[in-house]
Amino acid sequence: MAPQQFGGAWTEEKLNALQEYLRQYLQIFDGNPAARKLTRHYVDAFAGSGLRALRRQERGGIHQPELEIEFEEVARFADGSVKKALSLESAFHHYHLVERDPDRVAELRTMIRREFAQRSDLCSVVCEDANAFLSSWTDALGPLERAVVFLDPYGMAVDWATIAKLGRTQKVDLWMLFPMSAVIRMLPNSGPPSDEWAKVLDRTFGTRDWIRTFYPVDTQGTLFDPVTTVRRDVDVDLVGEFFRARLAEAFYEVAPKALTLYNSRRSPLFQLVFAAANPKGAVPAIRIANHILGKA
Ligand SMILES: C[S@@+](CC[C@H](N)C(=O)[O-])C[C@H]1O[C@@H](n2cnc3c(N)ncnc32)[C@H](O)[C@@H]1O
Numbered sequence: 001m002a003p004q005q006f007g008g009a010w011t012e013e014k015l016n017a018l019q020e021y022l023r024q025y026l027q028i029f030d031g032n033p034a035a036r037k038l039t040r041h042y043v044d045a046f047a048g049s050g051l052r053a054l055r056r057q058e059r060g061g062i063h064q065p066e067l068e069i070e071f072e073e074v075a076r077f078a079d080g081s082v083k084k085a086l087s088l089e090s091a092f093h094h095y096h097l098v099e100r101d102p103d104r105v106a107e108l109r110t111m112i113r114r115e116f117a118q119r120s121d122l123c124s125v126v127c128e129d130a131n132a133f134l135s136s137w138t139d140a141l142g143p144l145e146r147a148v149v150f151l152d153p154y155g156m157a158v159d160w161a162t163i164a165k166l167g168r169t170q171k172v173d174l175w176m177l178f179p180m181s182a183v184i185r186m187l188p189n190s191g192p193p194s195d196e197w198a199k200v201l202d203r204t205f206g207t208r209d210w211i212r213t214f215y216p217v218d219t220q221g222t223l224f225d226p227v228t229t230v231r232r233d234v235d236v237d238l239v240g241e242f243f244r245a246r247l248a249e250a251f252y253e254v255a256p257k258a259l260t261l262y263n264s265r266r267s268p269l270f271q272l273v274f275a276a277a278n279p280k281g282a283v284p285a286i287r288i289a290n291h292i293l294g295k296a
Pocket residue numbers: 006015045046047048049050051052079080081082098099100101104128129130131152153154157
């Protein structure tokens with residue numbers, strides 16, 4: 001089967017940020033005698049097939065058929081998040097790789113057997129819905145366990161209930177791709193969205209408060225003759241701030257910076273955000289993540 005096709009330069013940015021964080025996270029644990037006693041997990045809840053194909057148009061707008069072969073070659077060498085995590089020198093004790101598509105699960109298993117045979121015993125490849133997996137996995141986390149969880153959905157697949165549960169563990173560092181373009185598309189210029197879309201937004205934000213923020217009501221006129229108008233207040237910064245404020249209610253601390261990822265036409269696609277649940281670990285975690293998000 002052909003490798004999964006998604007992303008371009010922005011995909012590289014998010015994966016480099018994740019890999020750099022994982023490298024520094026493991027370094028801290030390896031170098032600290034108290035932290036060394038803790039069991040470290042990496043959870044990639046939207047793991048993909050392990051391989052990603054770069055889209056032709058995102059490699060400089062080249063469409064000539066004779067470059068098809070080069071495209072295939074590039075595709076073969078593009079690493080997805082699982083490869084980035086497994087290829088670090090230092091290792092987690094356990095890698096939980098969750099993917100809903102059975103074909104991608106099969107490809108992922110093959111890739112791990114072939115390329116990471118020495119680490120394959122540390123990997124569980126699970127064919128399941130990410131929200132369902134995380135809900136039961138968090139229940140089983142013990143006091144001496146810590147984790148980095150990476151949520152990299154295509155769209156609005158992450159339920160707020162899942163995020164809230166990850167925060168309550170006090171053991172998880174979360175990297176998440178917030179689906180900026182999908183959310184903004186669900187906030188129409190003409191006024192608040194339909195009930196159907198509103199429910200999807202509720203599931204993403206875990207509250208209906210978004211409606212007051214993105215559609216504030218202005219009142220003018222007199223006390224006896226008020227005139228109310230609904231405004232739409234939506235842009236990448238406002239939506240990003242609202243989501244990070246929600247995250248701050250679920251997690252101990254949230255990185256103040258976020259990295260907006262744009263496609264080749266400069267449309268915002270996702271926003272990469274970071275939150276730390278562990279009160280003790282949050283200070284170094286936020287410092288590292290904020291630095292990565294700021295320089296990416
Ligand atoms: C953006 S891709 C992930 C790419 C991967 N992180 C990488 O860098 O290679 C999203 C993946 O999530 C899977 N997926 C979509 N919805 C899911 C769900 N509810 N639970 C688990 N996996 C899901 C898709 O099949 C797809 O492979």
